[in-house]
Amino acid sequence: MRSISYFGLMAVGILFLNSCKKESQASCDLRPSARVDIRTIAASKLLSAEQPQSSDTSEMVLLRGGVLNTKDHFSGESKSVPIAPYYIDKQLVTVEDFEFFVKATGYKTDAETYGNSAVFVFEHDAWEMIDGADFRHPFGPKKTRAEANHPVTQVSWNDAQAYAKWKGKRLPTAAEWEWAASAEGRTQSIYAWGENMQEGAVFKANFWQGDFPSKNTKADGFEATSPVGYFGVTTLGLSDMGGNVWQWTLDDINPTPEEASGDPPTRKLTKGGSFLCDPEVCHGFKIFGHSSSTPETGMVHTGFRCVKDVAIHH
Ligand SMILES: [Ca+2]
Numbered sequence: 001m002r003s004i005s006y007f008g009l010m011a012v013g014i015l016f017l018n019s020c021k022k023e024s025q026a027s028c029d030l031r032p033s034a035r036v037d038i039r040t041i042a043a044s045k046l047l048s049a050e051q052p053q054s055s056d057t058s059e060m061v062l063l064r065g066g067v068l069n070t071k072d073h074f075s076g077e078s079k080s081v082p083i084a085p086y087y088i089d090k091q092l093v094t095v096e097d098f099e100f101f102v103k104a105t106g107y108k109t110d111a112e113t114y115g116n117s118a119v120f121v122f123e124h125d126a127w128e129m130i131d132g133a134d135f136r137h138p139f140g141p142k143k144t145r146a147e148a149n150h151p152v153t154q155v156s157w158n159d160a161q162a163y164a165k166w167k168g169k170r171l172p173t174a175a176e177w178e179w180a181a182s183a184e185g186r187t188q189s190i191y192a193w194g195e196n197m198q199e200g201a202v203f204k205a206n207f208w209q210g211d212f213p214s215k216n217t218k219a220d221g222f223e224a225t226s227p228v229g230y231f232g233v234t235t236l237g238l239s240d241m242g243g244n245v246w247q248w249t250l251d252d253i254n255p256t257p258e259e260a261s262g263d264p265p266t267r268k269l270t271k272g273g274s275f276l277c278d279p280e281v282c283h284g285f286k287i288f289g290h291s292s293s294t295p296e297t298g299m300v301h302t303g304f305r306c307v308k309d310v311a312i313h314h
Pocket of ligand 1: 207208209218220221275
């Protein structure tokens with residue numbers, strides 16, 4: 001069952017905090033009642049003649065391995081995670097990137113299969129399931145079409161997995177995402193770009209200014225998504241490592257008791273925060289912050305980037 005419940009939104013920084021509380025309250029009542037079978041495309045169909053060269057790492061950054069010191073996203077307990085070297089996409093996957101994949105493979109997203117997807121409706125200050133919302137029309141068919149250079153949204157975890165597989169890549173683990181955001185563990189800063197969401201008149205990310213959910217001043221220039229890379233890059237050359245859209249990871253996370261009452265047991269962890277997050281109440285932008293959702297759920301504020309393992313030659 002799809003859900004846009006946010007009871008699971010938690011951030012792990014110095015403290016284990018509930019985050020995006022207002023976002024939670026605005027979205028937690030929406031639980032689609034009908035179960036729909038998930039029909040994702042068979043993996044073999046994705047291995048088409050038009051599959052891109054899996055060795056292409058031109059738009060990626062190679063990160064060294066090491067040991068990440070982090071906290072368990074569910075228990076909050078400190079832990080060390082060994083990290084092998086890997087490549088990571090410099091940018092979020094764009095609408096144009098995803099459109100190319102769909103045209104090459106005929107892939108049908110979960111949102112298209114269900115016929116609706118989760119949209120935060122600004123006019124209602126609330127999350128709703130909107131018929132016809134999909135990655136081309138993230139706010140629904142009556143709204144503006146998604147712009148090519150913006151991050152793709154309304155893609156479920158399953159959809160992101162399919163795209164990554166076709167590219168010869170995969171989704172990052174949460175630890176790999178944090179390793180990249182923390183400049184291979186070298187920075188102790190709060191955010192991937194430093195200590196502040198805003199420095200003087202300069203916004204460091206696309207987030208919510210004002211008072212969520214009723215007032216969005218759009219002082220950073222964007223009510224919803226922004227072009228990938230618009231707010232600059234980290235020292236490793238990575239853009240949108242916080243803000244703009246939440247990013248799917250490989251990690252499973254246990255549902256809270258409230259989530260478990262209506263959702264399937266598996267939830268997938270997301271990183272980075274989004275344009276809908278008000279930093280007054282949401283800690284998703286922090287390197288060690290996180291959220292989660294169910295793997296078949298597309299949302300207007302969730303996208304992804306890919307990583308790639310380093311080939312080992314013997
Ligand atoms: Ca914004």
